[in-house]
Amino acid sequence: MLQPREADAVQLCAYVMLAEKNGWRISGGSIYYAETKQIVEVDCSDTLRETVRRTIQEVRSAIARPMPEPLYGDVRCLYCSLYPVCLPEESLFWKRQKKLSGTLRPPVCEEPGDEVLVIQSPDVYLARRGESLVATRKGKPVSTHPIHRIRSIHLFGGAQFSTQVLQLCLEHHLNLSFFSPAGKYLGRLDTLSISGLDSRHGQYRYAENPSLALPIIRSMIAGKIQNQRTILLRNSRNRSDSVVDELQCLRKKVLHAENRENLLGLEGRAAALYFASFPDVLKQQFFSERFTGRNRRPPRDPVNAMLSLGYSVLSSEISGVCASLGLDPSCGLLHVPRFGRAALALDLMEEFRPLIVDSVVISLINRNEVSPNDFVEASTGCGLLRSGHRAFWNAYVRRMNEEVSHPVFHYRLSYRRMLEIQAAQLWRIFRGDGNRYFPMTTR
Ligand code: SF4
Structure with missing residues (x-):
């Protein structure tokens, strides 16, 4: 007599037991194997029922366990559809910080669309x-x-x-x-996240412990200052060497900041220097003359209006990325949690501000994609008109899809994907797989 495969028999017996629990009386079951066109009878014996109960118990305890570590250097990863989310090779580097041998393949996601x-x-x-x-x-x-x-x-x-x-x-x-x-x-809109509570527990532990959080926020701010410096080096028409030198000096000091307050002071000094030089990178006189430094709530000139909109949109995207990994976007390490503030998203955004938003604003102005007619100015502040919004979105999406080289793994990926890689790094740190944060920087 033909015997069913064990997994099939267990599955069928589970259906039978479920139906019985709901009041049905079932005498037996059979499985049809379409490939061989065979029907195989299954006897839901006491032994099989015990196997079903044991299997359910094993599945429950597997679900309750923390997520297992990725397989490091395993050939199965080459064919795994979860590779772009799991990031096994990157995770190994973040954990052991061992020098990488060879080039990693870029973890490109097929889904979702762009x-x-x-x-x-x-x-x-x-x-x-x-x-x-x-x-x-x-x-x-x-x-x-x-x-x-x-x-x-x-x-x-x-x-x-x-x-x-x-x-x-x-x-x-x-x-x-x-x-x-x-x-x-x-x-x-919040959806179910892919990971359990372990990463969130770790995140709260880091947020409550300044000595754990300090090395991470130091790296984030150092990355931001390095990127601000790069933006000035790339775009300034009358570059002041003293500004880029001081930014470099501040970046080094940030890496040795003794506490959060000290770090915020250095970051504030770098921001003041950077934005004082910002008009110098803008080719349209109308915009460079109106910009006298960063202001917000409400922004008082067109450049600040575009910067505020860009930071707002970027923080919403990063909030989504954090939440999808199971992190709490509102519990930050550098930014203090406050009502309505996505503090962790703001932390993670620091290194991306110059690379994405500031760069979009510079390109909009220098490519003449916006003009004074795209803005409305009133006593309550300055905002973008519909034409300005359209130009902004075109440039923003273009920038997010632009490919850039990763400073550690050297593969090229879009800025949008880089946000996910950096958030995954933070997720690994919070789960206890590594303690050093590598910021996203460009040359
Ligand atoms: S990539 Fe796939 S096979 Fe490799 S560790 Fe991750 S989930 Fe497992």
Whole structure:
């Protein structure tokens, strides 16, 4: 007599036991093997039932255990679809900080897509049609977006959408963020995260212990100052060597800062120097003359309006990345947790501010993609008009998709993917797999 495969028999017996628990009376079961066209009877004996109970127990205890370490240097990783999320080789480096042998293959994700959906008009309605989102205006379709192509959705002001859209976004783990009409980040739709509580416990431990947090925030701020220096070196027309030299000196001092207050003082000095030189990198006189330093809430000139919008959008993206890894975006190491503040996202954003947002603003102005007519200025502050928003989003998405070389692993990936790699590094540190943070820097 033909015997069923053990795993199949256990599965069928589990179904039978489940049905019995719900009041059904089942005398036996059979399995049809489509390939060989054979029907095999399964006897749900006491021994098989015991195996089912034991298997369920084993699965439960496996789920309760902390996530296992990645397989280091294992050939199975080459064919694993989880490779871009698991990052086994990178994790080994972060843990042991051993010199890498050879070049790592870039952990490129197939999913999700690269489309960023930005809705700013209050008269646009977003609805679900099957596995696509359809934007309509006054009942007429404006555009259709297959869900697998979308990476994130940003809703500004009073754009409308249905509950089905929310469910679809949750099913596909899409980052859906909400902003005020002026661009203030309000919050995001939260989905289930991939990891358990272990990383979050570690994060709170680091946040409560300044001696653990200090080396990490030192590296983040040193990375930010290095990137600010690079931006000035690349773009300044009348470069002052004393400024770039002082930034270099501040970067070194940051690496030896004794405490958080000392670190914030050095970071503030670097920011003041950097933004004092910022007009020098802008080629349109209108913008460089109006910018007299960083101001916000509300921004008082067009450059600050673009910087504020960019930092807002970037922090929402990083919040989404942190939350998807199981980290708490509101519990930071450098930025003090406060109501409505994504403190961890702000920490992680430090090294990316010059590389992404400042760079987008410089490119918008220097390529003449924005003009004074794209802004509105009032006694309450300065904001972008619809044409300015459109130009900003084009440049922002272009920058996020631009590839850059990783300073440690040397492979090229988009800035968007680099955010995920850096967040994964922090996640590993919080889980106890490493204690040194390597910031994202460019030359
Ligand atoms: S990539 Fe990660 S999940 Fe996949 S086989 Fe390797 S260690 Fe396991």
